[in-house]
Amino acid sequence: MTGYDAETFEAEALAGDWKAAVSVLARSSVRPEVLEALMTPDAHLEVVLGVLGRPSVTAEHLAWAATFDNAQILGRVVSNPKTPLPLIREIRDRVADRDAAIWVRLREYADRILDRAQRETGLHGGGR
Numbered sequence: 001m002t003g004y005d006a007e008t009f010e011a012e013a014l015a016g017d018w019k020a021a022v023s024v025l026a027r028s029s030v031r032p033e034v035l036e037a038l039m040t041p042d043a044h045l046e047v048v049l050g051v052l053g054r055p056s057v058t059a060e061h062l063a064w065a066a067t068f069d070n071a072q073i074l075g076r077v078v079s080n081p082k083t084p085l086p087l088i089r090e091i092r093d094r095v096a097d098r099d100a101a102i103w104v105r106l107r108e109y110a111d112r113i114l115d116r117a118q119r120e121t122g123l124h125g126g127g128r
Contacts, residue, residue, distance in 0.1 A: 025050030
């Protein structure tokens with residue numbers, strides 16, 4: 001057989017094949033139970049990025065991704081307009097003591113987003 005077989009890819013993804021999972025996540029429609037099953041605490045980086053890249057990403061998906069200790073993932077979470085401000089603050093505070101340049105840039109980016117939210121809303125809870 002040649003070509004893409006959705007059921008086979010789903011089965012392989014659910015069995016732990018991260019490449020199959022990325023293929024499944026690239027589809028325009030993914031069954032909610034499959035998406036939920038792929039969101040494991042030890043998901044491969046590409047699977048997490050695949051979830052974050054979906055147009056239907058939710059605050060719950062973003063919160064799950066924020067549990068990973070990876071600057072690339074956390075940067076995607078912070079940059080998503082659907083991310084709640086408290087989660088951005090939590091990420092910023094979590095990486096506050098890290099000195100590597102990538103973490104400093106992530107902190108600075110989170111600060112800019114929080115500052116902008118405070119200016120745009122005029123609410124005291126928007127910023128730092």
